[in-house]
Amino acid sequence: MTDTTNTEPAAPPRSQWYDVWHQFKAHKGALLGGIIFLIIVFGVFLGPLLWPYDATYIDIRSRNQGPSLAHPFGTDQLGRDLLARMMAGGQTSIAVGLTAMLLALGLGSFVGIIAGFFKKLDGPLMRLTDLFLALPILPLLLVMMMLFREPLSAAVGPERGIFILIVIAIGITSWMPTARIVRGDVLALKEREFVLAARSIGTSNKNMITRHILPNVLSPIMVSATLGIANAIITESALSFLGLGFPPDFPTWGRLLNDAVQYLQDYPERVFWPGLAISLTVLSVNYLGDGLRDALDPRIRGR
């Protein structure tokens, strides 16, 4: 029964995304994480436009300098400005993180939705996921880097070749958690009335997936996207750190950390910046994911 005597204007209707944003704002850590991540991304992509030094410019006379006004992070053993190298390295690391995450997410969502939606494919696809989960990821990544580095570098150039290789290697070894979560959600969704209603008016499988299933599994996909970025950045840095990532003169955060470790005894402060950049990015992305998980869960929202 609606009360018709009440003429006071009700609160304006709110969209779902407004609610999500409202809940997200309440999680201070997530908000801070999101802001820090945006600052880092803008910093590394727009910073080089403002900063006078080039990441590969060698000035051998000013090598091994400590922090100064001209070089806030100091210079390395060849006199290259470390702030410029940090920004160039960040571009690569974040680009690898985002692309590898998109690949893993695409693969994972595809497998998850197909496995959840088509009963016949469920068994085989989930066995495949289990098999992939049982693979030793880091040793296999190292092996893949060793094997395909030369042929790919020869085919498309050293930097682009390694980029493609790292992205594909990380992508095909980290899609499994997304697939499992998405499959679980799709299985639950399939039993809901709106799916039955859509089915009863003759919706085809393709429309069913793109219009009804996919929008409803977006929230777990978004949460695993944030975790995927963090995972991909750490993996790329680990590979570069072990010397099996990008070529030596090509800066990434892991590579800079590896270079700094070799001068650990003489210039210990050099380890700090690349390590801090990796950790801060991953930490902010993890907090972002934590907040998104809460914000996108309608059971928690509004509390």
Add this chain to the structure above:
Amino acid sequence: MLTFTIRRLILAIPTLLFISLVIFLLLELAPGDPMAQVPLTVPPEVKEKMRLALGLGEPGYIRFYKWLVQFFWVEPQVLFDHMFGTTFSEGKLRIISWQHRGPVMDVVVERLPQTLWVVGMSYIVGILIALPIGIYSAYKQYSIFDQAGTFITMIGYSIPPFFTGPLVIVLFSVNLGWFPFIYDTTHEVVDWDSFVYQLRQMIMPVMVLALQTTAQISRYMRASMLDNLNQDYVRTARAKGLSERVVVMVHVLRNSMIPVVTVIALGLPAIFGGAIITEQVFSVNGIGAQLIGAIQANDLPTVQTLTFMFAFLIVFFNLIADVLYGILDPRIRYD
């Protein structure tokens, strides 16, 4: 339960076969040539004979079959002979490393103790730190301790070991000079002083690895305790006048440990993977360092064997976790 265990064991066989096949096929594509180190003065026909002696002349599927036989049949026999002094493996070909020209397993047996000491110790230390943190932060949910614990575990998740490693080296070795920087694997414990030295050189790698373990397990412990603290049986236990200590530390803790124990079993193989990096940072001469060395030297038999051993650990501990879950939790029956 027994049928479930047997079924899982049987299912593990195709999984392991598939993984070994994947690793083998990956290595088949390797461009490296084991003869690259041989001097150019050696005539080509001699080189061809050396290649055949390494077992490279045959087609792929025969080499895969031979590797399987060597790994699953010959090597266990060698182990058996070594333990009981029998001679089952006499004259049988073992997996030979191209790098050392000796059996791969001999090198693994030399290196494994270092890894097990560092990894095993760090896992135990990590669990011992994680459990009290998880219990207390669940008991005092949203307290300052809980918030700080959440923050520290987030940091533990986010800071990779290849950063914490150099960081503690700079702090404790370079600046303070408390601990040695490089792990001396030839060091032997004979008396109290050498034991103290061993302890000092182990502290840093163990702490770096333990941070990761602590972060994960204390999260699970907290979530699991929170699930149980609101259950009816806890109210009943309090209502019948049990002390708070008994309620939390006996009734709640025992039930909360069920999922945590399986997480502990599942996390062990991942720790071996993390040890690869930590070993590199602290120059620990373990199997992680052996794998990196073999990859750089293009020593395919070693790479294949070690990678497969990592895979075997994962499958094995997954199985243990599943079975443990069924044994510990009477509500779960797989049959």
